[in-house]
Amino acid sequence: MFKSINFRIGLFFLTFALFIIVFMVPTISVFIIVFMVPTISEEWRQASTADVEFFTIGPRFFPYLATGIIGFLSVILIVQSWLQHRSGSTPPRSVFTRDALKAVLISTGIGMSYIVLIPLLGVILVTPLCLAAYFWYFGLRRWVWIVAVPLVLTAFIYVSFVKFMMVPLPMGLLER
């Protein structure tokens, strides 16, 4: 049963929901200690009890509702995979292979590096590097792909976004 994907998904989302309900939504949360700000402040209570008492529903209600539903559905997923285990049906096998995960991790890594470097070095310098890295990783070796296409595309992005649509893309080192 523990190997069933649905069981694991259920367990993950149940933990996630409990974490949010216990630690994130209430005022006294570990996040106040870490970030020095409440996840949801208490101001509304003061507002509602200022002069006249009136009935209101606070800002915590909806996060509790959404996480409550997530928790409830997770429990159903867990129970369901337990019932399936009892009835003897085979749980779905793992959906990941080691190679696939590695490829996804590297692709995400290239993407993340691109995003982290944009504010520092600027779109114009980082875009060709990112494209070249992707093309190289996906097995393209000809210089046209590694050099020419990234440069042409960067020029296209610069002209279309910065000059034509007036979007102030971060220029990083090239910023005057």
Place this chain on the structure above:
Amino acid sequence: MDLFIDQFFVAIQGSNLVVLFLSTVAGIIIGAIPGLTVNMAVALSIPLTIHMSLAQALCMIFAIYVSGIYGGSISAILVNAPGTPAAAATTLDGYPMTQQGRAGKALQMALFASFIGGIMSIIILVLVAENLAAVALKFGPAERTTLMVFALTIVGVLSGRSMIKGLLSGALGLLVATVGVDPMLAIPRFTFGMLELEEGFGFIPVLIGLFAVSEMLVQAEDRMQTSIKALYKESSEREEDSRLTRKDILLSWKTIIRSGFLGAFIGMLPGIGATVACFFGYGEAKRASKDPDAFGRGTVEGVAAAESANNAVAGATLIPLLALSIPGDALTAILYGALLIQGVQTGPLIFRYHLDAVYLIYVTLTLANIFMARVAEVPKRILFPIIFIFCVVGSFAMRNSVADMYIMMGMGVTGYFLRKFEIPLAPLLIGYILANPFEEALRQALVGSEGSLTIFVARPIAAGFLILTVLAIGVMIRRTLRTRRERTESGEDEESEL
């Protein structure tokens, strides 16, 4: 009618027509490439529309939307790989026709049936949307709350293979939308003191991350090694096999009309979408045909049924979006965002304050249906990195915010894992979109009733939506249990999920 004609002249003005043409070509190319979906194409086009006029933006979005669905059928017919899920049923007869050397005929029938289906759908949209909006204007907070509960439930229940996972996805969407300032008292939630998060997760980064970046990560699993087969045309020596004849049209016109109506009807219901419509139209055509055995072996009627149905969905899905502000599937959710960026708020009041936009939508949809041509072929490993760059720049462009790029990437990775675990993404996006109006309506209703839940059952329309919600869940549970029993009886081991 006058408004339709006025907006027609707006849409065919120089630059709008150019945008319409280019977007149609782009939509068909993207739709025809397996792995690139219409959703992704429309999502990526939205940042480009920010600085466009309303007319240009609508021309672009609807042209990509309509032509993308048609584009999906090209690769379905030529290489047996549907470019979009909506074209899956087209492969059943389209590809056998290609193998028989009748690809030209199949492609022309797909275009013809798509066009007729699309036009029928627009007529139904025009007839129904405004009347429905008039009814919706009478809804109070309690009715709006239960309507949204119904919409979210039905989208969750019908979107994926598993009802629970669909609903879970919808609830995640509600939670994602709670980041930012609360809609009633303006109290920041989960912002951790960061100003960038006060406005919440932006629509564009969430959308692009969920649909475009997660798709790229799925495709990256094998380092894009599975190439897209070049699209080719096999031609027969006989002239009549490569083009649509009057005989073909006479054989299929009833099928096209029937499937068109079915598609439009399915499109009106939230959460079902073009893929189901396509199979439904195909199945009905087979059942009603004089020669059902010919289906699946390459009959032009099969292509007509599937294509007419999936294109008829396009206009009809706009009915709940325009009239009730409830997007029925991922695509209409994306369109909702695009309209919002242009300052057009959907919902019953759109017919009062943005009637020009509504008619412009009708016109651009009609023109997009007329414009469909055909093209295609570029390898994935070149396309996806380029798409990724556009994802990042597009996410930034909306609010000039670096945080949005991180949100997009985070959503992309989340979307990737959800896809792998077969948790459908459409309910998440729709939950995210509906969360704020839902929370507002729910809290208003509860404040009005001083916290009593009876308000949702005391009012007849509100109670009606709740009954429909329970019925939808009940029907789904019954259907799943029946499928499971049938499988157990026939000795199949594959599990069916609730």
